[in-house]
Structure formats: C-alpha cells, structure tokens
Amino acid sequence: MLECAVLLEVRGDNVFRCRAYENGARALEGLEGEPVDWIEGGILKGVKGVGKGMIEHVEEWVRNGELEIYEELRGEIPDGIPEMLGIPGVGAKKVRYLWQEEGIDSLEALQAAAEGGAIAEMPGFGKKSAEKILVGIEMRKKFSERHRLGDATARATVLIDHLSALPEIDEIQLAGSLRRKRETIKDLDVVVVSKKPEAVMEAFIGAPEVERVVNHGPTKSSVVFEDGIPADLRVVKRSEFAAALNYFTGSKEHNTHLRGRAKGMGLRLNEYGLFKGEAKRSLPCPNEAAIYKHLGLAYVEPELREDTGEIEAAEEGKLPELIQEGDMRGLLHCHSTYSDGKSTLREMVGAAKEAGFAYFGICDHSQTAGYAGGLKEKDVLRQHKEIDRLNEEGGKKFAVLKGIESDILGDGSLDYPDTFLNRFDFVVVSIHGQMSMPREKMTDRICKALEHPAATIFAHPSGRLLLKRDPYELDYDRVFKTAAEHRVAIEINANPHRLDLDWRYIKQAKRAGCFFSVNPDAHHTSGIENIKYGIGIARKGWLGPGDVINTFTLAKFRRWLKDRGQPQA
Numbered sequence: 001m002l003e004c005a006v007l008l009e010v011r012g013d014n015v016f017r018c019r020a021y022e023n024g025a026r027a028l029e030g031l032e033g034e035p036v037d038w039i040e041g042g043i044l045k046g047v048k049g050v051g052k053g054m055i056e057h058v059e060e061w062v063r064n065g066e067l068e069i070y071e072e073l074r075g076e077i078p079d080g081i082p083e084m085l086g087i088p089g090v091g092a093k094k095v096r097y098l099w100q101e102e103g104i105d106s107l108e109a110l111q112a113a114a115e116g117g118a119i120a121e122m123p124g125f126g127k128k129s130a131e132k133i134l135v136g137i138e139m140r141k142k143f144s145e146r147h148r149l150g151d152a153t154a155r156a157t158v159l160i161d162h163l164s165a166l167p168e169i170d171e172i173q174l175a176g177s178l179r180r181k182r183e184t185i186k187d188l189d190v191v192v193v194s195k196k197p198e199a200v201m202e203a204f205i206g207a208p209e210v211e212r213v214v215n216h217g218p219t220k221s222s223v224v225f226e227d228g229i230p231a232d233l234r235v236v237k238r239s240e241f242a243a244a245l246n247y248f249t250g251s252k253e254h255n256t257h258l259r260g261r262a263k264g265m266g267l268r269l270n271e272y273g274l275f276k277g278e279a280k281r282s283l284p285c286p287n288e289a290a291i292y293k294h295l296g297l298a299y300v301e302p303e304l305r306e307d308t309g310e311i312e313a314a315e316e317g318k319l320p321e322l323i324q325e326g327d328m329r330g331l332l333h334c335h336s337t338y339s340d341g342k343s344t345l346r347e348m349v350g351a352a353k354e355a356g357f358a359y360f361g362i363c364d365h366s367q368t369a370g371y372a373g374g375l376k377e378k379d380v381l382r383q384h385k386e387i388d389r390l391n392e393e394g395g396k397k398f399a400v401l402k403g404i405e406s407d408i409l410g411d412g413s414l415d416y417p418d419t420f421l422n423r424f425d426f427v428v429v430s431i432h433g434q435m436s437m438p439r440e441k442m443t444d445r446i447c448k449a450l451e452h453p454a455a456t457i458f459a460h461p462s463g464r465l466l467l468k469r470d471p472y473e474l475d476y477d478r479v480f481k482t483a484a485e486h487r488v489a490i491e492i493n494a495n496p497h498r499l500d501l502d503w504r505y506i507k508q509a510k511r512a513g514c515f516f517s518v519n520p521d522a523h524h525t526s527g528i529e530n531i532k533y534g535i536g537i538a539r540k541g542w543l544g545p546g547d548v549i550n551t552f553t554l555a556k557f558r559r560w561l562k563d564r565g566q567p568q569a
Contacts, residue, residue, distance in 0.1 A: 003082075007073040009092035010081060010099070024054035036062050080106030087136035088469070089129060097124065111137050139470070146184040147229050148466050149533055150496025153178065155229045156188050162207050163233075168196040171241060175248035179302045181536030183466055183499040188231035189248045197235035204233045240272050242285040247271035253307035254300075261295055261311065269295075303539040308507075320542050323518075325535050327545040329553060330359040331528065332403065333428050333459060333491065333519035338383050339364035340372040342524040345383065349390055349400055351525035359554045361401040362387070363428045368407040368415040372432075377420060380404065384423065399554055401425040405459060410434045412448025414455070421454035426561060428491070430459035431472075439473035446474070447482040456561065457517045458483060460493040460500040468497075476505055477512070484513035487564035489549050492541075494534025495521045506541025515560075516548050 005021035027049035035058050038044050044055045061067055077099075084095050084107060098104040102122065104113055110133065113119050119130040147155075156174055163172055169192055173179075176189030194200045201221050205213045214222040219235045236244045247255060247270065262269040266277060273282025274291055285291050289299040297314035301322055304310040313319045335341035336348050343351070345362060352360040364383070365374040375383065387400045394400070405428045406414045406421070414421065414429060421427055429449045437445065449455055461479070462471030483490055490509050493500045498521070501509065509516070518534040520527055538548060545551040549560055 004067070004070050004073060006085060006092050007070075007077055007081075010077060010085075010096045011073065012096055012100070020051065020053075023049040024051065028054070028058070078105035080109070083107045083140075084110055086140060087133055089132045089136065094124065097122075107137060107140070139468070145186055146467055147186070147227075148496050149178070149181065149183050149185065149499065149536070150530070151227065152185045152188065152229060153533075155225060155227060155231075156190075158209075159188065159190065159207055159231060163190070163192070163200070163203060166200060166203055168194050168199045170194055170238065173245055175245055176250065179249050180251065180305055181303045181533075181540055183503070183537065186230070188229060190231065190233045191241065191245050191248055192233065192235045193238050193241050194235050200235055201233070239282060242288050242291060243269070243273045243282065244271050246288050246291055249302055249305065251306050254305040254310070257307050257311050258295065261297075265295065267294070301539065303536060304542065306540070321544045322539045323535060323543050323545045323548055323551065325532055327548070327551040328518065328531060328535070329357060330361065330401075330550040330557060331357055331520060331522070331531070332361040332401075332426070332457065332517055332550050333363045333405065333493075334360065334522040334528070335364050335405075336362060338362075338379060339369070339374060340523060345386055345400075346390065347525055348522070348528075349394075349398075351528055353394075353398055355528055358397075359399040359401060359557070361403040361426060363403040363405040366404055366406040366415050368409065369405075369432060374407075375404070377416070380420075380423070403428060403456075405430055406454075407432055408445060408449040410437075410445065412445040414449060414452055418454065421452075424454070426456035427454045428457045428459045429455045429488075431463055435463050435469075435472050437472065439475060442472055443475040443478055446479055450479070450482045450486055450488045455486070455488050456564070457489045457491050457519075459491045459519070460495075460498050460521070461490055462500050462502060462505075464500050464502070465497055466499060471500075471502070476508060480505075480509040480512035480514055483509070487515070489515040489517040492516055492518045492534045492538050493521050494518060494530045494532070494537070495527070496530060496533050499533060499537050501537075501541075503537045503540035506538070506543060510541070510543065510547060516543060517550055518548055519550070 005018055005025055008021055009018045027047050039059055039062055044050050044058060057067055057069070081095060081099060084090055084098070085092065098110065102113070104110050114130045114133045119125050119133060120127040156178055160172060160174065163169060171193040173191050174189065175191050176187070177185045178188060192200055197219050201216065201218070204221055205216055205223055207223070209226045210223045211226045212224045214224060214230070220232065222230065222232045224230045234244060234248065259269050262274065268275040274285055274294055275282055283294055285294070292299050292314065297311065298317060298319055300310050300314050300319065303322070310319065331352050334348055336343060336345040338345065341348070341364070348362070349360050365372040367374045367376050384402055387402055390400045402423070402425045404424050406416060408429050408431050409415055450458060462474065464471040490501055516538065518531060518538050520530040520534065522528045522530065549557060552560060
C-alpha cells in the first residue's frame with residue numbers, strides 16, 4: 001500500500017489522495033496478524049487513517065492476491081522508476097520531475113545525467129544533489145548482491161520448514177554466512193544428510209516462491225527466490241556431514257587456517273572429511289567438535305569463525321563463554337505510540353513480560369525529533385504517570401523503567417535541561433541528524449555527549465543503515481575510551497537494518513573497558529524478537545553475558561546505574 005502511495009505521487013495524482021494512501025498504509029503497518037484476520041474480525045473499521053477505500057483494497061488483496069490500482073500504476077510507470085526511488089534524496093516529487101520533464105526513467109539515465117552535469121543544472125537539484133545521487137547509485141550497486149540478516153533468516157526459516165517435513169531427510173542444517181550471523185549475506189547454504197538425494201532435490205527446486213532454478217544436479221542444486229535471495233543445497237553422506245557443514249559454514253579465511261593446521265599435523269581437511277596422510281577413509285568425525293578435537297582445538301562456535309584470533313584462542317583454551325538469548329533479563333531501548341512506535345506502552349510492556357523479560361525500559365524519542373513525534377516535557381510527565389500505574393499493577397516481579405532516547409545535538413549537548421534529564425532512570429543518547437560532519441568534529445560531538453552525567457547508553461554508535469547508508473567517520477579509539485571513562489554502555493542495536501555497533505569494533509570497545517547493551521530498538525511488539533540478531537552480533541564480537549548490562553538482574557542493573565555515577569577508584 002505504501003508503494004502505491006509513492007507511485008501515485010510519482011504519477012502526479014491529487015496530493016490529498018496520495019496522503020490518504022500513505023496514512024492508511026502506515027496504519028496497516030502497525031497492525032498485528034494477517035490481512036485475512038483483519039477482514040474477518042472487522043477490526044479495520046476502527047483503525048484511524050483506514051477509510052472505506054483502503055478497507056476495500058485489503059479485501060481485494062485477500063480475495064485476489066493482487067491490487068488493481070497497483071497493477072495499473074506499474075503498467076503506467078517505467079520499470080526503472082522504483083529503482084530511482086531507492087536512491088537517498090530522490091523522493092517522489094523529484095522522480096516525477098525527472099521522468100515527466102527530463103525523460104529520465106532509469107538508474108542508468110539518472111547516473112549519466114548526474115555525471116554529465118545535467119542534474120546540477122535542473123531546478124530543485126544543484127551540484128550537491130548530483131554528487132549525493134552518484135554516491136547513492138554507487139552504494140546501491142555495491143550492495144545489490146547482499147541481503148540483510150533479518151531478510152535472509154526469514155527466507156531460510158521458510159525453506160528449512162519446507163524441507164524438514166521430508167521423510168527422506170535424516171538431518172538438515174544451515175551453513176554459510178547466515179550460520180555465522182554476518183550482518184549481510186550473499187546466499188543461503190543448506191547441508192542435508194539423505195540416502196535419497198533425488199527426492200530432496202525435487203522438493204528443493206519446488207520450494208515455495210522459487211523464481212528460478214540455476215542448477216539442478218543429483219547432490220547439489222541452486223535456486224533464486226522471488227525476493228532475490230539465492231540458495232544452494234548439498235546432499236551428503238552421514239560420514240561426510242560434519243566436514244561438509246564445517247567447510248560450507250566458513251569463513252574462507254577460517255577454513256584456510258584450519259587446513260593449514262591440519263597439514264602441519266600430517267592431516268588433510270576438506271569438505272568430505274579429515275584424513276590422515278593419503279588415507280581414503282576419514283578419521284571418525286561424528287560432529288564438528290570432533291574435527292576441532294582432532295586438530296588439538298576447543299570447539300569454535302560458528303559466529304567466531306572469521307580468522308580473527310579464534311584458532312589461537314581455541315588452542316590455548318581461551319575462547320570466551322559467549323552470550324546466549326536466554327541470558328537476557330531486560331529490554332532497554334524500545335518505543336511506543338508516545339513517539340513513533342506502532343504499539344502502546346501497555347502493549348509493549350505486556351509483550352516484554354510474555355517474552356520472559358524481568359524489566360522493560362521505554363525510550364521514546366526526545367523533543368528535538370519532531371519528525372518522530374518526539375516528546376515535549378509535558379508528554380514525558382504524562383508517560384511517567386502511566387509507567388507508575390503499570391508498576392503498581394505489575395508488583396515486584398516486573399519493572400517498567402523510565403528512559404528516553406535523547407538526541408545528541410550538533411554541538412554535543414542533549415536536548416532536555418539537566419534538571420529534567422534527572423527524572424529518568426536512564427538515558428539513551430544517539431544521533432539522528434547532521435551525520436556528514438568531518439571525523440574530528442563528529443568525534444568531539446559524541447564525546448561531549450558521553451561526558452554528560454545523564455548519558456547511560458550510546459545508541460547505534462556508527463549511524464550505519466545496512467545496504468543503504470555507510471557509517472559516519474569516527475575516531476573509535478577516542479569514543480570507546482570516553483565511554484569507558486564515563487561508564488556509558490555501547491549499544492548493539494539489534495534492528496536488522498542497523499546491527500550497530502559493527503561486530504568488528506566490539507573487541508576494541510571491550511579492550512577499552514566498555515560495557516554493552518543489546519537492544520531491539522523495537523517500534524512494535526513484533527520488533528522485540530529482533531533481540532536475537534543483536535545477540536548474534538554480540539557473539540561475533542566475543543561478548544559474554546557479563547559484558548552486557550541487560551543480562552543483569554533488575555537489582556544488579558539498578559546498582560550498576562547507581563554506581564556509574566560514583567568516582568572511579
């Protein structure tokens with residue numbers, strides 16, 4: 001529906017019609033359940049922003065699986081237009097002008113016009129706009145073959161469920177970068193044990209939403225799904241499974257290091273097994289742990305297999321005890337309808353309880369974030385009264401904490417008076433604007449915010465949006481040192497569009513003495529489950545439960561909040 005709103009604006013429809021579609025689409029995004037449930041339950045009639053026409057569209061979608069208005073728009077608008085809309089800074093109005101006035105209807109044509117100087121001369125654009133367009137096109141090309149961890153996980157879940165129902169499969173396991181919890185992946189890798197590979201392959205190429213079969217063989221096949229995610233399936237013998245799983249999990253660098261170690265011990269390691277000398281029969285390896293044991297190593301968890309010191313640590317018995325989802329006790333960065341969330345505070349609290357957490361910290365946007373419904377002081381006070389009521393209702397077994405996501409302003413100050421910031425149990429500080437500052441100035445800005453006594457957690461520290469926006473330039477050594485000195489936890493934002501802090505910097509931050517907080521940044525009750533992606537990134541960064549403040553019990557977390565304000569010894 002939201003795409004319809006954008007395409008209507010590109011076509012030049014009445015602005016009120018476009019806004020009606022946009023408002024209705026955003027209202028639908030906040031609903032739980034499936035469209036068929038909305039219709040059968042009659043709940044759409046009471047949803048603000050959803051009018052009679054939108055309800056009819058939903059009914060049409062449920063009934064036919066498609067929308068006539070969408071098909072009409074896609075028939076009128078060139079195929080390249082949606083791609084142009086994906087370039088930052090090129091909204092519907094600009095795309096309409098480019099298409100209808102300048103005849104530019106594809107990324108290729110847009111790039112040529114920007115490179116040739118035509119864009120810089122057009123009204124409403126200019127030289128800086130042309131430069132940004134070229135950067136956006138380059139980023140799109142750079143990331144065109146990558147897929148976010150969340151999208152890949154959703155696709156993999158459907159595929160594994162489909163294949164797991166086959167009686168011909170004895171064992172099935174995801175491999176590749178998805179198993180290693182990389183933030184983006186190129187394709188899915190699945191390894192299967194079966195004595196009837198032909199049946200497995202037929203089921204694989206016939207899986208739901210397979211768009212194209214790239215390769216179909218007796219033990220290996222490749223497909224591409226409708227969402228553009230490729231997948232490879234390999235069927236192996238039981239005796240080969242551990243070695244195949246290890247090999248196809250990677251990383252390439254980790255595997256190379258392992259093979260080199262094996263060679264130095266007079267062994268051969270490949271996807272078929274671990275062999276002594278020129279022997280044709282593999283050493284017994286019923287699981288991956290046996291492979292590492294044969295090589296004189298402790299078992300290396302998949303997330304660590306990036307050749308960043310894990311093999312040396314496995315040899316010395318110094319691998320960390322990694323954090324697990326079950327270690328998490330609290331949620332500390334979530335939003336509600338007080339700002340730009342889609343679920344009420346009560347609904348978010350209820351979902352956190354149901355998920356088994358012991359405390360929940362609400363962090364709606366602060367007053368500077370007008371674009372996100374940021375809270376004025378009176379709104380904060382109103383929310384605090386509701387939190388007090390919820391805590392009275394919940395008793396001592398569950399606590400709702402008073403937090404805020406306070407914008408770091410351009411000069412590094414926070415956007416509430418100090419006396420008002422003292423009302424919160426904790427304060428998340430973050431950047432949402434002026435992201436193109438030079439490295440030194442951005443670092444100064446952030447460090448000043450981290451030095452503020454109220455700052456508790458530094459959220460999405462690099463500002464990156466995966467496959468869309470690169471991180472800003474930053475002196476990470478200085479930022480981490482400042483955070484550690486002032487005992488501000490570094491966030492690992494679990495939103496699959498962010499997964500920020502980048503796992504490559506986590507060990508550096510830990511060495512500096514930083515604590516961490518893994519947070520879903522949920523704007524809807526369904527977003528709470530994103531915590532699993534943050535845990536994957538924390539594990540890739542070698543973090544244990546003691547490194548993450550929201551693994552603490554409520555009492556211990558409250559002590560941590562209190563102690564961080566005391567002078568360090």
